[in-house]
Amino acid sequence: MPGTAADEVLEDLRHEGEELDALVAPLAEAADERWTAVTPAPGWTVAHQIAHLAWTDERALLAARDPGAFRSEAEAAFEDPAAVDTYVDDGARRGAELPPGALLALWRSGRRTLAGALQELAARPGKRRIPWYGPSMSPAGMATARLMETWAHGEDITEALGVRREPTARLRHVARLGVRTRDFAHLVNGLEPPPEPFRVELTPPPAVGTGPGELWAYGPADAPQRVSGPALDFCLLVIRRVHRDDTALRATGAGAERWLSVAQAFAGPPGAGRAPGARGYGGAR
Missing domain, CATH: 1.20.120.450 (dinb family like domain)
Known part of the structure; x- marks a missing residue:
């Protein structure tokens, strides 16, 4: 098919x-x-x-x-x-x-x-x-x-x-999975998932060749709880390879901020996560 x-x-x-x-x-x-x-x-x-x-x-x-x-x-x-x-x-x-x-x-x-x-x-x-x-x-x-x-x-x-890979448009799959696992991330951390939908607006990496102002957007445009910022930062956050404080992500609303503190796109326990300012393993296996 x-x-x-x-x-x-x-x-x-x-x-x-x-x-x-x-x-x-x-x-x-x-x-x-x-x-x-x-x-x-x-x-x-x-x-x-x-x-x-x-x-x-x-x-x-x-x-x-x-x-x-x-x-x-x-x-x-x-x-x-x-x-x-x-x-x-x-x-x-x-x-x-x-x-x-x-x-x-x-x-x-x-x-x-x-x-x-x-x-x-x-x-x-x-x-x-x-x-x-x-x-x-x-x-x-x-x-x-x-x-x-x-x-x-x-x-x-x-x-x-000690090498660097250019981010690709394939990250849109990781971003979408990160959004779809919002409720799972809360549950695995012992938290009640928020009842309302969130709006997520992510700026794709420059290397993917998208047009000016293009966003990877998810959720209702008028949702009061919002997350925005670089798609790469969001993807790294949901695989727990970066600390929330080391991203350029912006949260509007307490629920959105709490989600970014527990965001997780992979199955299994969340692990310790990364320390602020640290490069290193965040517990995702």
Whole structure:
């Protein structure tokens, strides 16, 4: 079904993966010592970051193809709330122990297979929901979540390698996910979600080539609770790679300000977040 929302986000997911692949492949193929460079995530190297993406793709594929098996696995893993971090860390550790070339091949194969499975689900008639560690998602929603994670962990890797990537128009998927997870972010922090809709107006990065004054806008134009500012800052905030005080985001209304203090686009516990003025790991896995 060409031209669907799933087609668009799957194509962008493919490009996001290929961009990160091009960055790390030379390290893996040459057994470069930077493959084991420490990233801002405590105890995680570049290899751990790629292993985590490969492991999460495997979990997403299981959820897409066998929802019952995924639910059983997740329930067994999370019987003890303290086991959440161990469950995720163990998946990254096992992958990071593989030879670099083998891990790179595993990640490549996994993301291709997952994309095919999501494309197949999206083409079927009727609405399809895929279970996950947070709310269930449509195939397009799962592809968006995978793009968000690929970009987020790519940010950790670029910090470790001391390189900078130009933001792309693909960030619009991360921004949209950040808006859609507003209520989830409140709930995971033990807060009551606000009952009213918010207005979010984000300025795209200059590199994406949008016209003057163009905004990525969400929510009713007359909503009294408002968030505005750079799209890149908002995307970094919802993946918890920047502290609220280190952004140029503006909040109008107490509810909007509170949301920016807990904004989170990824499933799982929020983690400690970043300290003001600090570059480093914010707890998103």
